Amino acid sequence: MITTIFSKSKPINFLIVFSITLIAFVVLHIKYPNAVNPDLSIWVKIPEFLLLFLSVLILSFIVLKNLLSQQNNYEILLFGLFVLAVPQVFIRFNIVVSNFFVLLALRRLISIGSQKQVVKKIFDSAFLIGLASLFYFWAILFFPLIFIALLLFSVNAVKSYFVPFIGLLAIIILAICYSILMNNDFFSALNINPESNLDFSSYNSLQFIVVITMLLSFGIWSSVFYLNDIKKKKRSYRPSYKILFFTCMFASALAVLAPQKNGSELLFLFAPLAVIITNYIETITEKWFKEIYLGLLVIIPFVLLML
Template sequence: MITSIFSKSKPINFLVVFIITLATFFIAHLKYAEGSGLSTHYVRYFFVFLASFSSILVLDFLVSKNKLTQKSSYEILLYALFLMALPQTMLNDNIVYANFFILLALRRILSLRSQLHVKKKLLDAAFWIAIASLFYFWSILFICLIYAALFFHSNNNLKEWIIPIVGVAAVFILGVSYSIIVYNDFFTALNIFPSVSLEFDTYNTLQYIIGVTLLISFGIWSSVFYIRTIKSKKNDFKPAYKVVLVAALIAFSIMILSPKKEGGEFLFLFAPLAVIITNYLETIQDKWFKELFLGLLIFVPFGLLLLEFLAKT
């Protein structure tokens, strides 16, 4: 029953996802944020939530536009469930905004499939990634995704390989100019000297252990089948599927390098992982197993919230 509801894209699916996202947003700020100012800084949090839900809409658009799934809505449901499994991902405003811009960049990178207006798309993608890095520095690693896409498309045009550097340089110049005007300093606004932390003690809680285990285990299992199915895709679409896989690897690297292990660093992983797991869901022939697989993905986030509620009462 659950799988049949989201097996096709319907308006009701977006409503369900919106409710899950909104509920998760309030839960995150009321139960996990220290000194949450939802009532006093409602304008700020409105834009944070808007960026969170807009990310889901962008994900749905790029998936349907590039035929990354079979016209289902599983990917947006999974994205919302990942948020619920790790509500801390909605606490860091900068990461929420950075993730939104990365998805905009991913949309332009995937659209290289058409081989139309390639230079403009490369410049746009680099620009959005550079903007994202102003909010969260390590998102600059997604610049590698542009070059991966060029490699997958067998693009040998040297000028087009240089264009992403121009896009990043443009944002860098704008950032330096802003920093000089506002801070009377060259690099304060850019934060180009980020720290790295390999301390994972923050994740040593039941909520993190279960939530992260869910993401990693289901992600790895689905990735095995995802890689196998790439060979069966049409040649025009193979690069897009490979780009999604590389995006997941970059997101995982950001999670490892993140200087503050607060949960928000997982947000970059949600979109590519949702696409990968959706592809696996769509290949499952046994209806009972598909229901069980999706049921676990739904039950665990709700179960975690219930456990947290019982633990604090």
């Protein structure tokens, strides 16, 4: 039944995902009140929720525009379920904003495949990733993704490889100007904080153990088939699929290096992983197995709500 509902892109699917995301937002404030900053007003929390749901819409646009799935909505359902499993993604507004800009950058990167306005798209991607890093420093890990995209799309113009640095420099200059005007210094707005943390003890709870096990097991299993299936795609589509896989790898590295491990850092992983798992679900020919596979991904987050 679940596969039937989301097998085609329909407005009702977005309403379902909106509801799931809203439940996650409410659950955070009811179940994990100590994790929420009490100083944040409702005028900050509502935009945070809306921005996260807007990220869902951007993900859907990326997938549908670039034919990264079979025109279904599994990817937005999975994204919403991941958020429900880890409602702590709402703890830090800056990470929600940073992830939003990373998705916008990903959209521009994949569109390089059209070979139109390539320089502009490269600049936009670097600018957006730089902007994302102002809100969360470790988002800068996605910067090498630009060069990977250039190689995968066979962009051979030497000048194209200098454009990302110009885009990043533009953000640095704007941030310095903002710091001078607002804070009377030079570098406070740059948010340069390369601190990392390899202590995973904060994940030592039933919720995170279940969630991380789910993400790793379903993610690794799906990735094996995803990488193998890329070879069967049209040559022109392969770079986009590879970029998504690299995005997932960089997001995983970000989660490992994150200085504060409270669950919010996992948000960067949800979009690319949702697409990878979606592609695997589409390859399953046995309807009963597809229902069980997707059913587990639906059931686990809801079970966690009761723990």
